[in-house]
Each structure stands twice: as C-alpha cells, then as structure tokens.
Amino acid sequence: MDAIYQLIQQYCPAMPDLLALALAVVLPIVIVLGVFLTVFALLTWVERKALGRIQNRRGPNRVGPVGLFQPIADALKLLTKEDIVPNAADKVVHFLAPVLVVVPAFMVLAVVPVAKGFVPADLNIGVLFALAVSTASVLALFMAGWASHNKFSLLGAMRGVAQVVSYEVPMVMAAVVVLMAAGTLSSVGIVEAQRGFCGWFVCKPWGLVGFIIFQMCAMAEVARTPFDLPEAESEIVAGYHTEYSGFKFALFQMGEYVAALTMGGITVTMFLGGYLGPGSDLPKVGWVVSACWFFAKLGIIIIINIWARGTWPRVRVDQLLGFAWKLLLPLSLVNIVAMAVWHFAPNKIVGWGASAAVLAVAIIALVRLNAGAAFEKRSYRFIS
Amino acid sequence: MSRFLGKGLIDGLIVTTKNFVGSYFDGGRKDRMFTYQYPEERMKLPENSRSFPFLVYDGAPENMRCTACKICEMECPAQCIYIVMERDANGKPRQRPKVFDIDTSVCMQCGICAEVCPFDSIKMDCDFERSKHGRFEDLLAHLPELLKSNEYYHQIKPAEATRVDATRRPTKKPTDGTATERK
Numbered sequence: 201m202d203a204i205y206q207l208i209q210q211y212c213p214a215m216p217d218l219l220a221l222a223l224a225v226v227l228p229i230v231i232v233l234g235v236f237l238t239v240f241a242l243l244t245w246v247e248r249k250a251l252g253r254i255q256n257r258r259g260p261n262r263v264g265p266v267g268l269f270q271p272i273a274d275a276l277k278l279l280t281k282e283d284i285v286p287n288a289a290d291k292v293v294h295f296l297a298p299v300l301v302v303v304p305a306f307m308v309l310a311v312v313p314v315a316k317g318f319v320p321a322d323l324n325i326g327v328l329f330a331l332a333v334s335t336a337s338v339l340a341l342f343m344a345g346w347a348s349h350n351k352f353s354l355l356g357a358m359r360g361v362a363q364v365v366s367y368e369v370p371m372v373m374a375a376v377v378v379l380m381a382a383g384t385l386s387s388v389g390i391v392e393a394q395r396g397f398c399g400w401f402v403c404k405p406w407g408l409v410g411f412i413i414f415q416m417c418a419m420a421e422v423a424r425t426p427f428d429l430p431e432a433e434s435e436i437v438a439g440y441h442t443e444y445s446g447f448k449f450a451l452f453q454m455g456e457y458v459a460a461l462t463m464g465g466i467t468v469t470m471f472l473g474g475y476l477g478p479g480s481d482l483p484k485v486g487w488v489v490s491a492c493w494f495f496a497k498l499g500i501i502i503i504i505n506i507w508a509r510g511t512w513p514r515v516r517v518d519q520l521l522g523f524a525w526k527l528l529l530p531l532s533l534v535n536i537v538a539m540a541v542w543h544f545a546p547n548k549i550v551g552w553g554a555s556a557a558v559l560a561v562a563i564i565a566l567v568r569l570n571a572g573a574a575f576e577k578r579s580y581r582f583i584s
Numbered sequence: 585m586s587r588f589l590g591k592g593l594i595d596g597l598i599v600t601t602k603n604f605v606g607s608y609f610d611g612g613r614k615d616r617m618f619t620y621q622y623p624e625e626r627m628k629l630p631e632n633s634r635s636f637p638f639l640v641y642d643g644a645p646e647n648m649r650c651t652a653c654k655i656c657e658m659e660c661p662a663q664c665i666y667i668v669m670e671r672d673a674n675g676k677p678r679q680r681p682k683v684f685d686i687d688t689s690v691c692m693q694c695g696i697c698a699e700v701c702p703f704d705s706i707k708m709d710c711d712f713e714r715s716k717h718g719r720f721e722d723l724l725a726h727l728p729e730l731l732k733s734n735e736y737y738h739q740i741k742p743a744e745a746t747r748v749d750a751t752r753r754p755t756k757k758p759t760d761g762t763a764t765e766r767k
Contacts, residue, residue: 250604253603253604253607253608254600254603254604255603256603256607256616256617256618257617257619258617258619258621261621507597507600507601508597510600510604511593511596511597511599511600512593512596
C-alpha cells in the first residue's frame with residue numbers, strides 16, 4: 201500500500217493527495233481479488249481435470265479448448281438457477297450465511313504477501329489476523345446449518361464446528377514455532393526471516409513437522425476431502441449447504457475454494473518462504489519473479505490438496521477428532537520444545553540433531569501410544 | 585518394519601499417481617482410459633447388439649425379401665408393426681408389402697420379429713442414432729427408410745449374415761415384371 205502510494209506520487213505528482221491515497225488503498229484490493237478469483241475459477245477446472253485423470257476419466261473437455269471455459273459455464277448455470285429457500289428456514293440467517301462464508305476467506309488475503317513489496321495490508325499482527333479470521337467461517341457454516349431447518353444441514357454444521365474448533369488448536373500450536381523463529385507476527389516479517397540458503401522453515405526439522413501438521417490442519421479447516429465430514433455426500437446429503445441452490449450454493453463453493461487458496465497462501469508464507477526464491481530480489485523484475493515464486497509454491501500446496509482428495513477416503517468422526525487431539529496436538533507441543541532446543545543449541549549441527557531426535561522420539565512414542573486407535577478394527581453385527 | 589503408520593496412505597498416493605501419469609502416456613489404450621469420446625470416437629459395437637428392425641433386400645430395393653406374410657406383425661409384443669400387402673389390379677396378392685410401418689416410439693427392440701421371420705427378411709439393426717425432431721410422424725418408420733441392402737447387413741453383422749446366406753432358401757415371388765411396373 202505504501203509502495204503504491206509512493207509510486208503514484210512519483211509518477212503522477214499532479215494527482216490530489218486524497219485521490220492518490222484512495223487509489224493506493226483500492227488498487228491492491230482490486231488486484232488481489234481479481235487475481236484470486238481468476239485462480240479460483242482455474243482451480244475448479246484444474247481440480248476436476250486432475251481428479252478425472254486420477255480416476256482414469258478425462259474430466260471436463262467439452263466447453264472451450266480442453267474444457268477451459270467450464271468454470272464460466274458452471275457460473276452461468278448456477279446464476280440462472282432458481283433460488284430456493286425452504287419454508288421453515290430462518291430467512292435472514294439463511295440469506296446471510298453464504299455471504300459470511302465468503303467474507304473471511306477474502307479477508308485473509310489482506311495479509312498474504314503475494315509478491316515482494318506487495319501486500320494489501322502489512323499488519324503487525326498478520327498471522328494472528330489470518331488465523332482468527334479464517335476460523336470465523338465456522339460461524340457462517342453453523343448459521344447455514346441451523347437456518348436451513350434440515351437435520352442433515354444441522355448434522356453437517358455440528359460436525360463442521362467440532363472439526364474446525366479442534367483442528368484450530370494444533371494449527372495454532374504449529375504456527376507458534378514459526379513465530380518463535382521469526383520473532384514477529386507480521387506476515388512480511390515472517391517471509392523476510394526465511395532468507396538465505398535453506399532458510400525456508402520447511403527445511404528444518406521443526407519446520408518440516410510444523411508444515412505437515414499445519415497443512416493437515418489447513419485441509420481440515422477448509423473441509424477438504426480426507427476431512428470433508430461437514431459436507432459428506434454419502435452420509436448427510438451435502439451437509440450444511442443441503443438447502444442451498446443457485447448462486448448461494450455457488451457462494452459456498454467459492455468460499456470453500458478461496459479459503460483453501462488463502463490457507464495455502466498462509467502455509468506458503470509461513471513455511472515455504474513465501475515469495476522468496478532465486479531472482480526474487482532483482483531490481484526491476486523482482487516483483488514479477490517473486491510473484492511467480494509465490495504462485496508456484498501455492499500450486500504445489502494445491503496439488504497436494506487435489507492429490508489427497510483423489511486418493512484418501514473420508515475419515516470417521518471419532519478418527520478425525522482423535523487424530524487432532526491425540527496425535528497432532530501433542531506432536532505440535534513437542535514441536536515447540538524441539539524449536540526451543542534448536543534455539544538454545546550451541547551450533548547448527550547440534551541443533552539439527554537434537555531437535556530431530558526430540559521429534560523422532562515423540563513421533564515414535566505417539567504412534568505407539570495411538571497404535572490401538574489407529575488400526576482399530578470395527579466389528580459389524582451382521583458381517584463376519 | 586513392513587507396516588508402519590501411514591503406509592496404506594502412501595501406497596494409495598502411489599496408485600493414484602500411476603493412474604494420473606499413465607492416463608497421459610498410455611497412447612490411447614482402452615484398458616486404462618476406457619472412455620470413448622462419443623461423437624468423434626466410436627466404439628465398435630458387438631455383433632449381437634440390436635437397436636431397431638430393418639428389412640433386407642438383395643441387389644435392388646424392389647427385390648426385397650419380405651413377402652408381407654404378417655408373422656412379425658402378429659408376433660410383435662408391442663404391436664408396433666403395421667403391414668398392408670400389395671395387390672395388383674385384379675385384387676391378387678403380390679407377396680410384397682405396400683405399407684410397412686414400424687413405430688419407433690412403441691418398438692421395444694426385443695428382436696422377436698427378426699427371430700420369427702421365415703424369410704430372413706426382417707433383421708435387427710445396430711444403428712442407435714435414431715433421434716428425430718417430430719414426436720409423431722417422424723418417429724414412424726416407413727418402408728423406404730426400413731429397406732437396407734444385404735451388403736449393409738454383412739457390414740454390421742458379418743458372421744450372422746454369412747450364416748443366413750448359407751441357409752436361406754430364395755423366396756419364390758411371382759415374376760410378372762412388377763419391379764418394372766412400379767417405376
């Protein structure tokens with residue numbers, strides 16, 4: 201924002217100060233919204249194509265070249281559909297829920313540094329803001345489930361609340377190590393702290409474990425497939441958005457996908473070095489190169505998401521919550537200890553060894569302790 | 585340590601990766617990507633597939649095998665066949681249909697007409713692209729539309745057509761020059 205303001209003052213000194221200020225505020229928002237909505241539209245296409253290939257299908261390939269216009273066709277179809285509101289629904293809340301689903305997803309974008317020197321708002325509490333706001337979508341989710349006056353919606357919403365609230369805890373704990381390492385809550389500060397060879401936090405033992413925990417929690421947080429209990433098609437119709445049609449349904453889809461993108465952006469910022477990469481500091485083209493780096497890393501996160509969605513079956517509710525409370529939470533707490541060991545180690549090699557050892561012992565112990573729960577065989581009454 | 589926590593998950597990821605990569609590099613083999621891109625790419629239909637009856641003729645359409653015996657009309661469970669025998673000026677039957685209509689909207693493609701035909705005249709087609717614009721008149725298939733050559737029969741069902749040619753007795757029809765008259 202400041203950078204754009206300075207640019208405007210430098211190249212158009214005649215522009216009134218107030219207008220320049222307004223432009224400096226609005227321009228990044230427009231750019232970020234435009235870019236991420238385009239990426240969202242492409243993402244739906246990429247995901248359907250990749251899932252198709254994983255399942256030996258071809259995916260959408262009828263609308264436009266290789267099906268590229270499929271998102272447009274989907275949007276038109278959803279826009280022209282009738283908007284159905286159930287008779288018994290709480291009309292106001294039913295209307296508000298899809299709007300509130302989208303808002304937090306976009307708000308998180310404000311603190312994601314997309315390129316070098318380009319972040320809509322460089323808050324000094326950036327990560328805290330992102331984690332707090334991204335959780336707010338659970339409120340909209342429960343509003344949708346409650347207002348629909350439908351048992352499946354309510355079940356989905358209750359599952360969603362249980363899931364998001366329990367995965368929030370290990371997620372924040374996994375983020376703590378990053379804050380300890382960077383010494384700041386600002387997202388730009390965290391990226392800048394990852395400079396240097398192997399400086400990305402994912403290249404360190406505590407960073408790797410933190411990244412895996414954070415990524416799993418992010419997938420659970422936005423209800424991606426191994427953890428998509430709130431909208432489990434085969435169990436509860438469509439979960440909390442069962443009673444939504446037309447554009448409201450589209451808003452739910454959009455909120456979900458944009459939330460996945462923004463959570464990916466936060467993950468990239470915190471663990472994968474954000475916009476950093478070879479060439480991101482070049483004088484003239486640095487911002488283009490750094491934006492390319494950011495989106496390439498975001499692409500990797502998205503590929504992981506799609507790959508997991510195409511592969512793993514949905515977990516049960518008890519497995520889901522047990523996984524969060526019994527494995528991820530203790531592991532993330534041990535991760536903080538490993539970070540402390542790293543911090544107080546006399547040199548890098550000892551730090552590496554010690555923190556890796558702490559984590560290895562913790563992982564083996566936790567896996568042993570959870571072994572009974574992990575491979576528990578269910579017995580069914582009528583199936584031997 | 586043949587089985588560690590998460591091995592099943594990783595095995596699954598490997599399987600899906602194989603599918604994903606294989607779908608691009610299998611050179612269009614149908615054992616992996618089995619989808620036929622229908623309008624551009626067509627599946628070879630098995631010989632026993634059947635869609636709708638047609639009438640076989642040998643050589644020229646005037647030389648049709650059908651003798652208007654009406655067995656198929658009587659046997660048709662859906663009663664979708666309507667036949668009127670052709671008669672000459674004296675009212676003598678000519679052993680060929682004047683009208684032969686099959687209603688597409690009623691026909692249930694059972695193939696019983698083809699089974700009962702003693703002259704091997706009515707056979708089941710493989711052509712499934714029979715949608716029409718009109719609901720009523722367009723769906724009523726008339727004689728010229730139903731007549732197809734023996735070569736076409738050989739083309740769609742080679743084994744069955746060869747068998748029929750070997751066993752079929754030529755139908756005896758009055759050779760009074762009706763073929764030229766009809767022109």
